[in-house]
Amino acid sequence: MIETADQIFVLLKHWLVGFLPAGWQPVAGVALSVVAIIAFFPALFALTVWIERKGLGRMQNRIGPNRVGPLGILQPVADAIKSLTKEDIVPLSADAAVHFLAPLLLVAAVFMGFAVLPMGRNMTLVNMDAGLLFYFAMGASTELAVFMAGWSSRNKYSLLGAMRAVAQMISYEVPLLMSSVAVVMMTGSLSLTKIVAAQNHYTWGLPHWYIFTPWGFAGFVMYAIATTAETNRSPFDLPEGESELVAGYHTEYSGFKFALFFLGEYLAMFSISGLGATLFLGGWSAPFSFLGWVPSWIWFFSKLMLSIFVFIWMRGTLPRLRQDQLMNFAWKFVLPLTLLNLLVAALWRFLGEGWERWVVCLAILLLAYAFMGREGMRRGHLGPRRYRYAE
Amino acid sequence: MSFVFYAIAGLTLAGALAAVLLKNTVHCALALTVAFAGLALLFLELDAQFAGFAQILVYIGAVAVLVVFAILLTRGSETPKDGVYSRNWLAGLVIAAGVFAVLGWAVLGSARSLPHETAAPTVTVLQIGNALMSRYVLPLEIVALLLTAALIGAVIVAMHEKEGQK
Amino acid sequence: MQETISFTPQLTASPITGILWLIPAVPMVASGVIALLKQPKRRTASTLAIGSLSFSLLLSLIAFGHVVRDWTLGIATRETVNFTWIQVGAANVDLGWVLDPLSAVMMVMVALVGLLIFIYSIEYMKHDENFTRFFCFMSLFAGAMLGVAIANSMLLLFMCWELVGLTSYLLIGFWYQKPAAAAAAKKAFLTTRIGDVFFLLGIVWLFAQTGTLLFYNGGAGSLEAGALGGLLAQPAAWGLTAAGAIGLLIFAGAAGKSGQLPLHVWLPDAMEGPTPVSALIHAATMVAAGVYLIARVYPLMQAGALAGGTTTALTVVTWVGASTAVFAALIAVAQNDIKRILAYSTISQLGYMMAGLGMGGVAVGMFHLITHAFFKALLFLGAGSVIHGCHEEQDIRRMGGLKADMPLTFATYGIGMLALCGFPLLFSGFWSKDGILEAAMHWSVAKTPLYMLVFGALLTAFYMTRQVGYVFFGFNRGSKDAHESPEVMTVPLVVLAFFAMALGLIGTPAWPWFRGFLDGRAVGFDWHGFIEPGLLALMATSTVVVFVGIGLAWRLYGDQSPKPTEPDVLEAAAPLPWGWLRDRLYVDELYGVTVIVFYGWWARVAEWLDRRVWGGAVSGVAWAFGLWAQLNRFLDNNWVDGGFDKSCDELASGGGLLARVQTGRVQTYLRLLALAVVALALMLIWSSRA
């Protein structure tokens, strides 16, 4: 019973595919999974939008949307209908082809990311040997889409927004990769299923998630920071920067293309937090051994929703960083720490079992954090603002 | 020769041609990205998974963006006043054609002696890791050094001079 | 005849011989120092010269004393110091000096006479601005002459011999401004040089034969028995043995230097030099050097002579000597210059000495040499003071009546004249000349030389009295009245006069000390010397001859003192022969006609040879090179230039072509690169096609 619940979707797929002739079955299987992903995640997007708006409202001591449907549950539906029906205005001087292609490329690239995420026990769309690498390759192409959007709309603000977004994404892509490399180093494989399998065993009921190791925890923190920056969320949402840049690179977009951008952004959030869950929180493995009976995919999605909640939470509380602070923070704090984390992971691996490795790793990390944080950041005191105009 | 190969090859060559022929420099850059993507697919077609993803990550992720940035920084995006091609472009074309003729002839000439269909080698990332760490450790270190040098070099070269020092 | 006790050569050199080399060295060094002095430094020059010569005199007296002491002890000293001067491969050139009676006597004579003449010339040359140069040459001459005296090596002797020749040239030509003096110096130098060539031939031949240059080298010397034996064995041309031939060659050198017949022409002209020079060089020492040379190599000349006999070499010497004596005496009679008369008289007396050596041996010749040195020096110095007194007047026809004005000069000059003529008993000339006549008498070969010498003696007495008559008697025909010379000049005259008389005593037949000393024999004093057969008769004849000469001359020239313009008494009597004699028997003209003409002709031949043959060859070579140069130019112009330069230009333009490729545009380079790739690929494919 537990087994079927766990493998419900897999069985369902096999059952459906069974109707087709043998030759077609593998392709049909894959197609079916793709359709499932494409259907489920936009729905989750709608739900998250509602959660976010209600959550933010509650955080800011206001109710949030409650007009459409009970508790405003149908608010996302209303938004969807609104974006579909709105007129799609394309600026005259805009570069039509690139303008049209940008959102498509963005969404496509993000969807590609979901192919390798292990959502449940043997519920990975493509069990690739270099899964993680594939995921980051797809992640890398989103920057290009952002740039195309910003540049094609021929609008100074959008170009500026695009430039800021690309710069930020590139700056934080390196720490993102570096922190995940630590995990790869420990499991010895790039395939995500192997990584989850490596975390999926328990001692005294406690799971072997990487987050419970010093380097894992530091890695997870760095990873979380990098992800918020990658998805231009909350403290790092400078590109949108409503106050100065109107809507950033998707100012000139309206109607469905704007919705696509919005969808793309949330999908990126889902996939990046899904990856985070697989890498550090043990993917679909249960938090406690005795909870093993609960279907694996439930754990995956609950961890996913947990990080989404954290995103929303951060958005509601943290102030926006300035551009140079943001860059400084990336190159002078996050990156060095992740590199150090790699060193610590190596130490962890070769010090062997026993309490010494805990002490050593913790000591190094805390010391580095304190020293780096205190010294590194001080230099960036708020000197007089120096304006430099483009030549 | 499967249909997929032709499709991908067509895509890559189209991208390359566009990158070379288009007027607007940014369009060229984007066409270039298409060509890079096509190549990555060709790599995947040749069962070189790691190379394919590395290609995407490095080229599309970094080089394409770099090219675009360079174009914007050098005001290349406005269409140039006095024509896109250099004065004696015909000579260039002829030479390129000549090179292709020679290469083509060489390939076709030796087509018969080239090895036929062979079993697709299954290459896992683990093997690549081991190879990198055992046989190619020296090239790896050297490339690491080279990349750092290039990183610093590029920064210094393109660094904005301090005021007053024109 | 005298018996000779065996020579016991003194092997170990006594201390005096060790420093014997100082005797010539000190005057030479003095002359060097004087040469460095500035012209006005007259006093230093003269003191230096006189000091050095007196030091040499002192040393030679000591040496002389040493030899005499040994001689009295019955040891015939011959101490030699030899050393190798140059090592030339196997043969080494040795030099050395010897102390034996011959060199001792010669040293003392040269030093003493030289010193007196130096003292005399201080006054005589006082007004001459080249005073220092004069004394420099004189002390150089003294040093060289002493060098000749003590030389034990033929080479050292020859070197000093040449030095003496050089100084005679310098001193004769002392007043080089006068063309006559310069010509006379050159003439003297050349004539003696002819003699020296033969002398050098002799030396070389001797060295070749005996292998050593040294005279006495402890048995191995060239003049010692071993070498002489070897020389005798060698037959030379005309029946002469090698020894005789070498001797004659050496005699030729001596004849040149001592003014014997063929080579005497330079001596009368040498009177152009200042009188002290004539006195020292052309009376006492240098001319005597030739005689001393023959005396030194006498064993060589005498080698092979049978007991009492003589060799052809010695007969030649005798004949030359005797003929020169008569010849010169004849010319002397017709001379009007006071110094020329004395010059010819010297030549004739030298003839006497050579004849003495030829017939009588070393002692006879040397004794006459020593005595002649003193009274001839006296006569010359006297003539000098006369000239000085008559304010440089030399022609005797413009003098006269000086007896009263210069009494001391007259007295000493008279003594000198009487000694020269051989006035019996009192004067040394008589004994030395008598010795020669005695030797001539005993000469086995022929009696004519005796008669010639006696006739010479007559002539000598005649021309000397004529001269004295012209100069001292009658009345003064000169423009100014004469005045007596100061003491500095007259004192040497007196000393010389004393020697002119005293020296005779050491050679009288009763006490032949000099002969014994030279031959290394013990000598006692006994009157029996005189009772040699024919000796007294000989002395009587020579006395008669002397008185006849003097009386005849006195009658002709006595106090008449004819006016300068009017012809000489004899001239009036026999104008033709007198003319020949006055013109010196045309010997100079003879040479002029023969030797000079020959040289002139030979010079022209050489000049022709040089210009035509040699010049032609050189110009031919030049022409060939000219041709070669043109060929080079031709080749260079159009073959090298054309080819090389043109190719350089091509290269340069080629360079230009390549430079155009560097357009600076990156794409051009890329295109070239691509082309290169294509070419490379093609080449690879093409080459691998086989």
Added chain:
Amino acid sequence: MTPLAGYLLVAALLFSIGLAGALTRRNAILVLIGIELMLNAANLNLIAFWRYGPHPEALTGMMFAIFSIAVAAAEAAVGLGLVIQIHRHAHTTDLDQMNRMKG
């Protein structure tokens, strides 16, 4: 025609297209793009030969390609840096005008 020949032909064509671009375009960056294309053509060749070569397990071809990708990235970075610097000084990216290094 064997697949390898096909890939080689595609690589050759890609290479010559890149070369044509490099030789004819006036803008410096496009020349760099042409060069990038040529480099990628070379990588394609490498991987093709590795895939159809005798010893794929030796990984030489692929390794070579990976290293070449890294190096190409470095080269692109420095090249573009230079171009930007030239632009900053000479205010042009037009290659025909950049001939100050004329011979």
